[in-house]
Amino acid sequence: MSEKKPVKIVTIGGGSSYTPELMEGFIKRYEELPIKEIWLVDIEDGKEKLEIVGKMAQRMWDASPYDVKVYLTLNRREALKDADFVTTQFRVGLLNARIKDERIPFSYGLLGQETNGAGGIFKAFRTIPVILSIVEDMKELCPNAWLINFTNPSGMVSESVMRYGKWDKVIGLCNVPIASMMAEPATIGKTLDQLTYRFAGLNHFHWHKVYDECGKEVTQDIIDAIYSGKDTGVPENIHKLPLFKEQYDAMKMLACGYHNYYYRQEEMLKHGLEEYHGVGTRGQQVKKTEEELFELYKDPALDHKPEQLAKRGGAHYSDAACETIASIYSNANRHIVVTTRNNGAIPDLPSDCAVEVSSFVGATGAKAIAFGPLHPAERGWLQCMKNMELCVEEAAVTGDYGMALQAFFLNPQIPSGETAKRVLDELLIAHKKYLPRFKKKIEELEKEGVTIKDDVARELTEQGL
Amino acid sequence: MSEKKPVKIVTIGGGSSYTPELMEGFIKRYEELPIKEIWLVDIEDGKEKLEIVGKMAQRMWDASPYDVKVYLTLNRREALKDADFVTTQFRVGLLNARIKDERIPFSYGLLGQETNGAGGIFKAFRTIPVILSIVEDMKELCPNAWLINFTNPSGMVSESVMRYGKWDKVIGLCNVPIASMMAEPATIGKTLDQLTYRFAGLNHFHWHKVYDECGKEVTQDIIDAIYSGKDTGVPENIHKLPLFKEQYDAMKMLACGYHNYYYRQEEMLKHGLEEYHGVGTRGQQVKKTEEELFELYKDPALDHKPEQLAKRGGAHYSDAACETIASIYSNANRHIVVTTRNNGAIPDLPSDCAVEVSSFVGATGAKAIAFGPLHPAERGWLQCMKNMELCVEEAAVTGDYGMALQAFFLNPQIPSGETAKRVLDELLIAHKKYLPRFKKKIEELEKEGVTIKDDVARELTEQGL
Amino acid sequence: MSEKKPVKIVTIGGGSSYTPELMEGFIKRYEELPIKEIWLVDIEDGKEKLEIVGKMAQRMWDASPYDVKVYLTLNRREALKDADFVTTQFRVGLLNARIKDERIPFSYGLLGQETNGAGGIFKAFRTIPVILSIVEDMKELCPNAWLINFTNPSGMVSESVMRYGKWDKVIGLCNVPIASMMAEPATIGKTLDQLTYRFAGLNHFHWHKVYDECGKEVTQDIIDAIYSGKDTGVPENIHKLPLFKEQYDAMKMLACGYHNYYYRQEEMLKHGLEEYHGVGTRGQQVKKTEEELFELYKDPALDHKPEQLAKRGGAHYSDAACETIASIYSNANRHIVVTTRNNGAIPDLPSDCAVEVSSFVGATGAKAIAFGPLHPAERGWLQCMKNMELCVEEAAVTGDYGMALQAFFLNPQIPSGETAKRVLDELLIAHKKYLPRFKKKIEELEKEGVTIKDDVARELTEQGL
């Protein structure tokens, strides 16, 4: 591979608190992935954080044996020029937007789940137009680059890039599968390299099967381990709650942590409401953690990822992202679970849609492993969710209110009716600034006098946040 | 057609209050469908009702110009011998079972919808083993007969006949589509024979489009009529509530009345709980109506269908059923909306599953009209529901508790969690008598001390009803 | 239906010898289909025939009780203005083109079958650009009209209208199914109205099943009738040859006459070569028949369809065409076998492709009846042919030589190799005048010195015919 040139990496949303995690991942893999330069891009509103985290990032490289320059810029186009890999971890509207995504539904007793629920739908509405504009820039400035997306909802955002952006060199990432793969092997006395994993589904909505080094399925052993109280890597940000054992008996697969929102909806809602009325929603908690992190990052002596970042919920993100980029660069064909084009891997879904599946990642990108058809019990959920995603993406692109309503009601976390419609309306108003495509409808709602009931969300909105 | 022999019709569940409706339909169509004899079959528990309604049925024929003999029997096999058409309208556990299906979920604040919701799942659990035993008898005693099923949940029951009974000559019926077709034309100043209807979906879960005599689509005109307050034929037994107009704007199809349980879930639950805490659930109301009907039927002077039957909720059943039978017999190829094998008519669903679609019904049975693919917004719902049905049927046949739980949680009317699981458990206990395949699990639940919280349901169960 | 206005019919290729057949069909159905005016359109080269047949057409109407005016024009756009139905029966390059389509392959010992074989591929190449330009005119001049296409290859031409013309109101017709339905019933002592037919496949490539008035399948009875020597309606223009009985035993369906080109390829080739070296190809025979017909048509006393037209091969065309138009106009929902969008009717083929299937035809056009999946033996043929058609259409639209070659080799009538490629090249040269999209390649071939080996075809080409 000696002929390959060192790479230019561009990270959009570079001011994120995740950036040090990413730097750590690149430093660890430098020998496989020689980096020439890293560009951290952010917007005016994120300038201060970009400065803090950017300096921290440069310190990390300076403390490493490698000579890599970290560039900080608010000029996305300058950064994208001739990029090899563009990673996206931006958050339109920052954590304040997430707080509204969560609090407005909870204020009406509904789940505001921030990736696949009502909150996630709005995150998609805000993010998809932006990612599509990034793709337009990439077509012009770095037409051979790979887009490695971590911005949630990672599945819908990545699918929009393919479907509406007509850009195929995109891979969506998430730390949920890797977290399972890090934690589960030990529960049955194995190491990861002994096991074969097969994931299939959608982002934050997948199942998996596991086999040992002799090819024997050990899925049931891991299920048993769950019920003996062992930690199987459900991310910190999800309320941990085992599924009913009888469901696993029927399912014969492991479900991801986010399945709690579908298989234990009642309890997830109850827990969410407790937080809403108590310590604050997850977004509010994360905001505090983030503020603490940025205080740490300011310390000019800090030149490595601080422990506290793990609490943020993004553990293993760098493992997913850097491993993917390194695998592409070095054509390593490693097994990584990513969002990529289905191509038949899950024959129950259209060939042209995006799925999150076990793939082998190499120079040609991610190639999904054919998983085969699912049992109706999982197929029903999966087809429902994929179609919900397609409706969200269509609404995000068209700004069609009726389609937004269809997506809302099709979403299994949202019971249809007046209340859900009210939540939709308040969320539109709350995010007006980031939803130009819904402008006409939002103005109608404002004329009708729709206001935000939740105090925190209303105040944030009134402050233009 | 002169060579065709007059037909023998067997009605299982012949003691039903619907029987006079059916008789009226046959009498109306006698010239097209010359009947030789009608056998009304019921079980020991229904003997009294069978006597009452059977005599009433004979009086109706005697008052007609036609010489048809109505046989009453508790011996199903005797009746089935050489039947041409077997109609099924039996209700395992009678209306008391329905009352439990409804009240137990409501007692926990959940919808107990009796056809596609939690109640409907249990109706399927009770009914499927019985219909399969009828099919076994038919294979032996009337292998050329058509099975015309009205027993709800009509879609799942009919699909089980094909899938597990391996019996293809089955057609499932429902009065919902016909009710729309009776009411809608007038709302736009048309008559039914001027319009072309295209239905597609599942039983109690379908959409339709309408075209005028020039082929111009008039779906939107009917949607507009709904919002100007016109009656579009939503059955009496459903709480009438228009969908949000914006949804129709996106959908561009008419939804059936039962869609309220999915598109207006909050309001349907609220209304159901009001009835539960007030006048009683729909099953309780129907039970009263039925008692009144049987009082009427006892009148030896009554020889025609009484007006009050319309209130029962089954209006137009006879139109659907008798029209289907007559269309088969006379090879009329009339457009009827029935449950039949998909065969690709809705390409978003497996070819071998059952769907409820616009079909042409003639001597070869019902031939579905290819509807083509649906938009993701409807496709998501449809695929979710069909897979839910497949899980229900599998659980009904195997008695697998895990699969029952999977079906429960996949059902969009049922929020997953402890409460839903509790409802499942109580329903199992309440229907123990009719659920031999779940016997082992029910005994476990009894050992665990699970009891029924709702007073009415508990008392019915304690009385062995 | 009293509100419906009398219709304007436009026939493109109005100078065809078929026109009197069409007139006869309209006259027969006038009560159901009141016609206001008929426009016969042709091109400069067909002016003389248009005059002859147009006068004949007017005489036929004048001899009828109906007052209908037949307009003759070379101005297509004038004719299309406000048309209700546009029928297309034009033949680009007239019968001389067909003669080349047949003779060039035969001159190399290959089948030149003029609808689905090498000849048919070139007929598609010549016709598709023309039909697409007609559609463009229709979009502007008669956007609500139905396009009723009889121009062969009817399946590919109609599919191109949908796929490339983006025009959905198109129905493709053929007389093959109707010929079977006219002839077969008598072979088993039945009348057509007693039987139910189910056709599925592609134009000139379909199978069917038949059921009696009791719904009992009688397909095998008709197969038996074939082997007892009865005429089952294979069109006059096809060499009649029963399939091997053992194939029918496996197939359990009736095949159309054109299946001989696939199931009895050796004998069809032998027969074709005999004609080629003897009486002339079918095209040459038809040309003579046509000349005789036009002589007859010139007779100012002739005011009805002459007997001789039946020999032409187009018997029942008017039944198919006029029946379809009448069925749409009067919303009759009659069973007609047409080329229409699949929509899942044959689930083995893509939903969006065109198929020739049993349909019910009414005001909304043709609605395919879901046929369900085929056995692999037929599925293999069908998928091969449909994909071949798609390649032909793509090549017709793009003028891509490689794609033309792919289509040629995929066509089961054409053994791949140098000879077939040579045939492709000579056909391109022979039809240069009508293949502007292949201009560049044809000029290359001319430069390479490719000439036409068959004398007749070469001379026709040299004469600019």
Added chain:
Amino acid sequence: MSEKKPVKIVTIGGGSSYTPELMEGFIKRYEELPIKEIWLVDIEDGKEKLEIVGKMAQRMWDASPYDVKVYLTLNRREALKDADFVTTQFRVGLLNARIKDERIPFSYGLLGQETNGAGGIFKAFRTIPVILSIVEDMKELCPNAWLINFTNPSGMVSESVMRYGKWDKVIGLCNVPIASMMAEPATIGKTLDQLTYRFAGLNHFHWHKVYDECGKEVTQDIIDAIYSGKDTGVPENIHKLPLFKEQYDAMKMLACGYHNYYYRQEEMLKHGLEEYHGVGTRGQQVKKTEEELFELYKDPALDHKPEQLAKRGGAHYSDAACETIASIYSNANRHIVVTTRNNGAIPDLPSDCAVEVSSFVGATGAKAIAFGPLHPAERGWLQCMKNMELCVEEAAVTGDYGMALQAFFLNPQIPSGETAKRVLDELLIAHKKYLPRFKKKIEELEKEGVTIKDDVARELTEQGL
């Protein structure tokens, strides 16, 4: 992996001339795949060859640093007991059967291609019942073993194991893909480890795409290399002939050598007939090579694979087979092109059928990489061939003559008609000994006096060979 036990390998058809190739492959990979014992199984007729090659095999191991015992047996059940891997390379009827498979079609001027053509169909008819009986033994004697099939037609044989044998642990192998991967990289100045290959199709009927270490597609570069005269690894046993360049322009994929039988049919037939009338068919040539090989093998001094084996046509078989077995054993997840269950990898084919595709092979077997949909030009061929295979397998299992005829005519190498039917009949008679399921039909044919026209084939048959 220290916990894994050394493996027992059973090779059915162990007396084959390929066995030394296999031994060499195992010796090379011993460190990765520690073998305990190898059982070579053959039948009575192959006893002598088994002795010769078996001793040779033991000498090869004795000359290696490893202590492995080679057991020779005619008792298949004894050998299968507790096997870890069962490899099948048997040839029912030996090379004499192949000679008949080839000569009988050629005697009528038809291709007798021995894997996918008429010959291959009969190889499948002879082999499938035998492999199914092996599977029955395996279920009893080594239920955890992997079946690694090299017996041709490898795709149909492997699919039958899954479909009719209900045995999922099967992988079908072939040396065609590996031969391309060995030869092609050098043609563009690359090494195999720099390139990424993506194969999709069926056994002896696949296409592939190639990408360099930067993910850039280099398929076209290899196509160009073909036309500059470079060797791209078409197996020795296939007449080498490039496709028409224009086809590659349209196809944008590389075709396998066997595609010549479909894309250059005329020339392949011509070449085959020359051999038939000259040096003898490929089977006759191989028979001579084999006899020479066995003479060599008898040499007690020979303890390594002789050069001459490469001429046999099976070059790289051991690479495919041993690599697959080693990859499973060591869970290496290497990219190997194998026949495995589709599972959606080629969405144009049913999920449950067998395909030959790029897969990653590890402890759980072969997992197909999702290739995605093909262009209609390739899809048409592929669907035709897969359905042809399904018909062959059905006929092999049922002995249904009509289905055999359907398979014959659907096969693109066989022009339908009397001659093809005659070839089918003669082949049935020629292979009577190995076709018990077709016994009844063969006896009928004998009664009708059908005899074999080709002298060589007739004499072999008369000699009971």
